[in-house]
Every structure is written in C-alpha cells, then in structure tokens.
Amino acid sequence: MKKFLCTFCAGVAFSCLGLSVAEAWSLEEAAKDYKGTEIKVIFLDRPGYRATIKMLPEFEQKTGIKVSYEIVPYESTREKEVLDFSAQGDLSIALVDLVWLGEFAESGWIVPIDELQKKFPNLTDPDLDLKDFFPLLLNAFGTWNNTVYGLPFDNYSGLLYYNKEMLKQAGFEKPPETWDDLLTVYGPKLTKDGKYAFALQSRRGETQSCDSFMRFIWPWGGSLLDAKFKPNLLSAKDQEGLEFRQKLEKIMPPGIVDFDHNEAVNALAQRQVAMITEWSAFYSTLTDPKTSKIINDLAVAPEPKGPDGRKPALGGFSLAVTTQADDKKKGAAWLFIEWVTSKAKAKEYVENGGVSGRQSTYQDKDLVAKYPFVPPMVESWQQGVPEFRPRFAEWPQLSEIIAEWGTKMMDGQATVKQASEEINKRTEDVLKKAGYYDGKKTLAQ
C-alpha cells in the first residue's frame, strides 16, 4: 500500500511536470468526453506490463477511462487476439508483437496513426514526437508499408550477458568482440571442469527460429529471403553462419537444443556457463538475489559482431488501436497509448521495470548509470535489422518450419544443407500459396 501511494504521488508529480511543458493541451481536457469509457487490452506477465499496471490507477483518475486488462500466456496471445478480431470482439487496444504487425495491418485490424490524428485532432498530444522514438523501433514494431500503426511499448534487444569473474580467471579483461573470437579464442579457455563458455537458447518454437536460427544468419550477411522473396538459405553466407552455429555446440552444455530462455538464463545465473546472448528483459532476473548467484559478476555488452557487422536480435511489442472499436473507444485507446509511451511517463515506466523506446529517456545520465544494460542496448538499437524476422502474415508458419528443421539441424537428425533445403522448399510453398510470386502482392517484410 505504501509503495502504491509513493508511486501514485510520484506519478502525479511527474505528470504535473509534463503538463507544464505541454502548453495548452492537457490530458484531462482532452479526455473529458471519454469519462467512463472502458477499453480492453491483453497483457503479458512481464516487467513492462507490470510497470504499466502500476501506472493505470493514475490514468483512470485523470481521465475517467478504465483500462481493463487480461493477462494471457504469450503462446495464446496471438490466438486470442485473432479470434477476437475476426469475430468482432471487444478488444480496443491491440498488443502487436513485431512479427504480427504485417498480419494485423493487412487484415485491417489496426488503425494507422495518421488516421487517428485526423479523426481525433483534439486528442493528439503535441508532445507525441514520433521522431523521439528510436527509428529502428518505430520502424520495426510500429510501421508497415510506410504507415505507422503502433507506438513501441515493450522493447527488447539481444545483449551479451557475461560473467566477468569467469572471464577474468580465464585471462580475459573484455568480452568477445566477434562471434569468431567467442568460438575460437574464448571458447576453449572457458569450457572445462564441467563449465561451458556459452549457451544458446534453442528450444523448438519461436526460441529456435528467432533466438537461435536468425542470430546466425544476419551477422554473416545472409538473409532469409532474397529480393524476390525466394528463400535464400542455401546461399554461401547463410550456410556459413549456420555451419558456425553447429561448431558452437562444442562449447555449449549438452542438451542445448532443449534450452529455452529460462534454462539459458539460469545456466548463467548458476555459473554453469560464462556467456549468453539473451533479451534485455532478463537483466532483472540476473540481478535479483532470489534468482541469480552472479549479481556482482554480471556484465553486459552488445552482441558480438559477425563478418557482416553487428546485427543483434530484435524483438518487441507495440500498442495499436483496433479497427473494431467504436469511435469513443478508439479515442480513449489512442489517449492511453500516447500516455503510456509518452516522454513524461517514460522515466516512471523505466523505474517500474519497463523499457522505454524513446531516445530522450536515455539522455538522463542518472537513469543510465542506474541500469547498466542501457548503453549496450541503445547501441544495439542503432544498428539492427528491422526484418530480423519478417513481419508479414506468413511468419508464424515459417517460424514453425524453421523451428522444426532448425532443431533437427542442431540435433544431428539432418545436416545443415539438408535442413536448409527442406526449409527453403517449404517456405517457398507457403509464400507461393500466399501469392508473393504472382506479382500481385507487395513484397513487404
């Protein structure tokens, strides 16, 4: 209760600050027609959402709009949203994983932002400043076909977490700069006495396709699809990357193909491995004494570079307004989305456990000092690839194909070449059925 009151007061104080900066426009003024509206959204049980939930009472108090959330397992989120959208359900806000963006946008389920701005000119915060968002994030999470639909809300980057004590004892003062270094130089020295140098989460599922597979394509200059959207996995660069991944197994614990995020993070936290490349969100798990044994030895760096540069894993969610909501709910939803990702609320969001996608947030030196994962994360966001995973509607199908054959590749059930051929073949089937090769469909990913 006390904590709640403190956060509440802090929230009010901050919003006053924000209000005094944003001239004539005020949230309360804009929201006065929307008192009593209820908007529904789906949330996950993750730090960013928990931070938002703490901030909800303040929003309700200011605007009279009730945000009603439902916490759903990640695996079922897309299911629930798609079912809701295709049956004219009652969600007013769409939680859009970047890989669902193409699907949601093309099915017409979410509303572009400039449409919202035209429709509700009084509701747009003059301080919205889309340029303040990291271009990579706004592009990858919120923009499809040059139209902005959502604002980056829950933002992640892949980072290299490492145990600096273990590295020091093996004679390393700094983390590896390149993947090659990691394998050839750091690997052998750190893999002994039951400990391993590295762990790569590779369980079948999105973990395999995104974290394990894609990570070894882009930094080698490869790609999933070529310019004509034909699958490209048999190209020299793709093959080089994938073969490299196979070699990594020497310096990783046995059974790595079953490691999911938890197992990888835990392996680092329990000193079983020296390095992992995982999402920025796990920083809190690794610094919590209840879950980690390496609090003092933990260090963070951007992911290692491949021959083609640094292309870290990219992931995140944006919030968008749904088409199915009636006008009143659309307006209320738009107000909420702006508010929760606004500059004014960003610091509070971060302090409650969220990760803001605005550049201005990280100009605060105190904030940056408090969260050591911020500098590598900000650096990673300068260079990423928006289509790290294609965001078109067919990605979930492709993800399943890659997950199945990617794990077979790692397990030895198929060679790299065989598995790549299979993935190519099936991917081509899927994309053909979807009409990408008839010239009728825009090649957007």
Added chain:
Amino acid sequence: MSAEKIKKTYSTGAFFFIAPAVVVLLAVGIFPLLFAVGVSFHQFLLPKVHWHGNFLGIWPIYDAPFSWFGNYISIFQDDSFRESLGRTFLFLIICLPCELILGLVIALLLHKQGNELLKKICRVALVIPMATTFAVVGLMGRLMFDANYGILNYLWALIFHSRPNWLADPNLAFLSISSMEVWQWTPFCALVLFSSLTMVPAEIEEAAKLETAQWWQILWRVQLPFMLPGITAILILRTADILKLFDVVYIMTKGGPGSATELISVFVQRVGFRAFDQGVASAQAIVLLIIATLLSRFYIKFVYKEI
C-alpha cells in the same frame, strides 16, 4: 401384469429417460460440429476471411471460397501429417497397454481383501495424478526431467552415474512424454477397472476361489469377462484422448526436438491456431474423428462382450 404390458411400459419410458440428455447435447454440440464440417470444405484462413453477419441470427456468413475436397486431398499429400499420425499411433501402442496392465494390477490390488486403510489412502492417491491441471503437469515434467536441475537426473546420477538428456534427445523425449502420460492416466484405468471388478458377484468369486488357487485363472475366467465393458470404454476413451493430447506435450517439449514429440494434436494446433488455416485444420479434425470412430468400432467388435 402380463409380459407384454411390461415391455410396452419399458419402451415408452425409454424415451423420457434419454430425451433430455440427447436434446441438450444436440443443442450445444451440433452447430459447432456442422460448422467445422462446413469449414473443412472451404479455404478458410482466419485472418483473411471477412464476416458478414449471421444468417437467421445464428449461422455466421463468411466470404471463404468453396474448395470441394481440396483440404482433404492436401492432408493426404502432406508427409508431415502422416508422420505425425504415425508417431501418435506409436505413442498409443506404447502407452495404452502399459496403462491397461498397470491399471489392472492396481485394480486387483484394491479389490483384494486386506490392508483396508492403505487401500483407502491408495484410492485417494490415485486421483492425484489426474487432479493436476495438465499444463501444470507439463511444467512439473519440465522441472523433474531437466537434465541439469531435475530431481530425476539427480537420483539417476546417484545410481547410474550418468545424466541423460531426457528432453533434448529425440528418443528420450518421446519416452519422457510417454511416461508422463502413463503416470497421469493409469489411475483412470485403475479406477474404471476397479469399479467393474466390484460388479463381479461375490458368490461366483468365492466359488472360483474354492475351485482353483491360481489367481490368474480366476482373473481370466471369472473377473475379466465382467471387466470387458470397462476395458472397451478405456480403449475408446484413451484413443480419442490421445488423438487430442496437447497441453502436456506442448509445454514439456513444444513438439521438439525436431519433431520427435509432435503428436497429431500438436500438429493440428499448429495448422489451426498458428497458420490459422481453419479449413485444413477442420479437415484434419474430421479425418481424426473418422479414425477414432473406426478404431472404436474395432474395439467394440473384438473386445466387448455383453454379459
């Protein structure tokens, strides 16, 4: 009363006994079934179809193109579907006999005289495996079978000095999910068979015991015939359920590594809720329904004998 009159009373009575159940089940279940059948003849990708209101207020109208047997043909051409189905049958052949035999042993143990208190505890203990939410069973499996932190490998290492990769090796993963399945459903078999055993008239059992001391002869000749209906019920039910088995497997291994543990329902879920191709998924479900029906007829013909 004459025999005729008795029979007549019985026939009309039957209607009123059965009607409520039939009416309710039809009212709730017939529409979705017809919908699924209908959808299986269309090209129905959920994100791509548009809903145009309801016909007569109930039947939803979608603008999905009709595709005759297209979906069905694609199923038969799909290797993955066949492989997954084969895998599921392998799973069935491994797990079901184990469950039946173990269940039978447990039922006999519960039926035998003596140790009343322990039997009572046992009956309650049997409910525990089924009482846990299947998803949580899957998570428990993950925790216990974990190669590095699981209790199983801890004990295994003490005895055998090795730490097998239960969830990462394709064959061991299959074994792991099989053992979770057997653990969870053997009690079901045990309880059903136990309740069948209670129906064996005591006099017959006593008479048989006087005739022969061999317990397995008593089992085969006297007790088993009374358990055949129960065994048939178990066969049909477990077959249908294994064809639908999803939660435990998905959470333990997500169908991996590779496709080692991808049972048919995990496959259908992929199609129906990831690719959202409800057309093909419905066709697959109908095919599975037909298979389950055929198998059930088979069981009834060869196993079930009315007393």
Added chain:
Amino acid sequence: MASAKSKPGSGPQGFSIGHFLLLLVVIVVCVFPFYWMVTTSFKEQSAILSATPQFFFHPTLGNYTTAFQKFDIGASLVNSLIVALSTTAISLILGAPAAYAIARFDFKGKRDLWFWFISNRMISPIVVALPFFLIARQFRLLDTQLVLILIYLTFNVPIVVWICADQFRNIPKELDEAATLEGYSSFGIFWRIALPLAAPGIAVSAIFSFIFSWNELLYALVLTRTNAKTAPVVATSFLSGYELPWGQIMATGTLVALPVIIFSIIVSRQLVRGLTMGAIK
C-alpha cells in the same frame, strides 16, 4: 513360483506383505510428483534451480501470497468450483437416466445411440473453438460461467452414460421384475433400486466429470476474459514466454489440485458405501 504379482503368505483376511508393499509403491509413485510440486511451491526460486535438488530448505509463503494477490487465484478457484460442480451435477442428472435406459430398455438404434454419446468426445476442440466463440458472442455468453458449464456437458455426459450404463447392466433383472410386480413404475425402479446399487459407478463418473471440467483449458482460455476465468487459465497465465516463476507456478498448481482431491475424498466415501451395499444385496 513367487512373482511380483503373487501374494504369498496371505491369511484369509489378513495382512499380506506383498499386497502391502505393492499398494505402497502405487501410492508413492502417484504422490511423488505432487509432493515435489508442493515442496517446490514453498521454495525460493534460487533453491528450485540449484544444481542439487534440495530436500531441506527454508520454506517461504511468498509464492502463495503472490498467487493470491497478484493473480487473484481465489476468484478463479471459485469460478472453477461453480463450473465444475454445476456441470457435474447436470451431467449426472442427464446422464444417469440415459445410461439406465440404454442398459435396461431395448429399442431400435440403441447401439448407435450409445456410440453417438461416445463420439461427442472425439472431435478436437481446436476446430470447434471458433464456432463456440461465435455462438457465445452471439448469445452474449462470453466470459460467463454458463457457457463453460454448457460446453463441458458435451464431454461429461458421455462419461456418465458410459460408466453408469455398465453398472446398471450388471444389476440383476430379477430385482426389476420383482419391483414391477409390486407396482413400481419404471422411474420408481430406477430411482429406488437401480440408482443406489449403481452408486460406485455414479461416484466414479462424478469424480471424472469434476476432474475433466476442472482441468479443461482450451475452451476456458478462448471463451473467458476476466469474470469467469477458471483456475487452469490463471495457472497458465504465468507462461509469459520469458520468465518461469517456478515457485508461483507450483503454488497455483497446488491450489488448483487441492479442491479436486478434496472432492474425490468426499465422493469416495460414496464409492465405499455402494460397494458394501452391493455385497450385502
């Protein structure tokens, strides 16, 4: 030849070592994972994930308080209880008479009818989730307990019909005939004679009905939001795809499993009563 299944040294009514040990093994195997779940629920995350499983540890109630406060498991348990009890009760009311009719009466298409009941359990929920969702929305039944109660009937009534039909079949027909001669109507026979004798079957099918309804996840996930959320949905909402708070998961798992166990204990007594009656008859 002494095999694992033979029971040497047993007196007519007495204590048999083999019997005792085997029962004990069954109990241990059934209970051990549950025991592990319960003890895990009292552990801190670091204890859960340590390299050697800890049998002795500092217990904490933290996981339970989080489950109650953060996830409102209390409300979902109530929802689950209402849904499971209602659907079990209705299934028994609908299913027992139907089972009796199938066991006792002869009419055309009886076999097919019996088979039709069973086939209700064979369709995969994945492809009927969408139509159920659409109907529920149409009749404004989304996020209500009623919609779950109704849908669960489709797989509980068949179980009841099945198990009870067997039990009814095994009741000697002479009892029926004697009762008819005394002037009982068919319903009277059903109510006063058949039902009490079939108590074990009714008890077992009630337990199964309750369990299947209690644990059902797919329909509950798709058709409920906040008001009618059932316990399994809450138990799985922890699967955020990233963290796995094992302690909290096991705490909710334990809370979810407890009511079923209690229900079975209560209903088991009926099972025993029925058995004794059966022997006496």
